Amino acid sequence: MKLLLFSDLHCNKELTRQIVRQSSEVDLVIGAGDFATVRRGLESSIDILKKITKPVILVPGNNETLDELKSACEGWQVHILHGQGVNILNQEFYGLGGGVPETPFGDWSYDLSESEALEMLKNLPEKAVLISHSPPKGYLDVSSTGKHFGSDAVLKTIRSKKPKLVVCGHIHESAGKIIQLENTIIINAGPKGIIHQL
Numbered sequence: 001m002k003l004l005l006f007s008d009l010h011c012n013k014e015l016t017r018q019i020v021r022q023s024s025e026v027d028l029v030i031g032a033g034d035f036a037t038v039r040r041g042l043e044s045s046i047d048i049l050k051k052i053t054k055p056v057i058l059v060p061g062n063n064e065t066l067d068e069l070k071s072a073c074e075g076w077q078v079h080i081l082h083g084q085g086v087n088i089l090n091q092e093f094y095g096l097g098g099g100v101p102e103t104p105f106g107d108w109s110y111d112l113s114e115s116e117a118l119e120m121l122k123n124l125p126e127k128a129v130l131i132s133h134s135p136p137k138g139y140l141d142v143s144s145t146g147k148h149f150g151s152d153a154v155l156k157t158i159r160s161k162k163p164k165l166v167v168c169g170h171i172h173e174s175a176g177k178i179i180q181l182e183n184t185i186i187i188n189a190g191p192k193g194i195i196h197q198l
Contacts, residue, residue, distance in 0.1 A: 007167075011037045091129060
């Protein structure tokens with residue numbers, strides 16, 4: 001199965017159109033959150049993405065809430081995952097949106113505590129593909145200040161459930177990077193899109 005992975009478009013229309021163009025080459029498109037910027041511009045980003053004709057999975061980032069994402073996607077056949085999964089082409093996918101742990105950005109940011117995230121991740125099937133807006137702690141999560149801003153809950157879940165692939169975003173400085181943790185490939189997708197053969 002050929003996947004197109006992306007995250008953190010933040011209302012960039014040119015990059016959003018590029019994702020639509022790239023989607024013709026793949027079987028499934030996965031967006032790991034932050035289609036909006038500070039809770040604005042979500043509809044314009046989603047309206048462009050609606051031109052994708054392949055199956056699509058999205059999770060909310062910290063720049064849009066789950067309800068805002070669902071509302072913007074009305075009328076589009078898309079799988080929005082946040083604490084639940086879906087089986088597509090005989091592969092399990094599971095999603096977790098929001099910033100984990102809570103960001104320092106204030107009330108506008110859609111965040112979860114580590115304990116909330118751990119609870120929402122408990123039903124992740126083994127060998128699934130995990131789509132998490134936030135990266136795991138210590139992996140593809142280093143900011144421009146040199147600090148790690150990933151999630152302990154996501155890391156614990158990767159170690160216990162051993163997903164095949166983790167698609168994340170959130171930390172822009174790690175966009176486009178790929179690493180491996182034991183048998184799990186972790187990709188901080190970024191806004192330019194990465195094609196990955198599963």
